[in-house]
Amino acid sequence: MKITIAYYSKGGRTKAMAEKIAEGARAVAGTEVGVFAIDDIDLDFLAESDAFILGTPVYYASSVWQIKKWFDESKNISLAGKLGAVFATADYCQGGASNALTMLLTHMMVKGMIVYSGGGAYGKPFIHQGAVALKDTLEKDSEMFPIFGKRIAEKAQELFAK
Numbered sequence: 001m002k003i004t005i006a007y008y009s010k011g012g013r014t015k016a017m018a019e020k021i022a023e024g025a026r027a028v029a030g031t032e033v034g035v036f037a038i039d040d041i042d043l044d045f046l047a048e049s050d051a052f053i054l055g056t057p058v059y060y061a062s063s064v065w066q067i068k069k070w071f072d073e074s075k076n077i078s079l080a081g082k083l084g085a086v087f088a089t090a091d092y093c094q095g096g097a098s099n100a101l102t103m104l105l106t107h108m109m110v111k112g113m114i115v116y117s118g119g120g121a122y123g124k125p126f127i128h129q130g131a132v133a134l135k136d137t138l139e140k141d142s143e144m145f146p147i148f149g150k151r152i153a154e155k156a157q158e159l160f161a162k
Helices: 013-026 043-048 065-073 097-110 144-160
Strands: 002-007 032-037 051-059 083-090 131-134
Touching: 002 013, 002 043, 002 144, 013 032, 013 051, 013 083, 013 131, 013 144, 032 043, 051 097, 051 144, 065 097, 083 097, 083 144, 131 144
Parallel strands: 002 032, 002 051, 051 083, 083 131
Antiparallel strands: none
């Protein structure tokens, strides 16, 4: 099973978060994970992936324009039927991460994806819409990110085991 993790990162925090999520996904036996900057996604790897995890920094209570542009220009990229999950980095607790995550989840649903986060079903850490890292707590919260990646990989295996 393959999982594509893509992100936009200007300062490196979202990239670091993507790597931690990949660590957790790789812990699930039989899972190959590709981690890519949004402008450098291996489209063949993405086409072969069962899951697509997308990350964004939060600017002005929304996802960055680079992510929106990728969705707008990816009309010929089929994501239908893939498991989708999202994550974000934000400066502040009330900085709009939930808005950014909702926007990405909506784009994924428009592309025909099955969206998932684990929600509260697994208990702590509760990850309702997607994983979020705050500027001042990135290091402390970093334990949550591999757990998120593992939960997504396990769900993908449950749905798509061949």
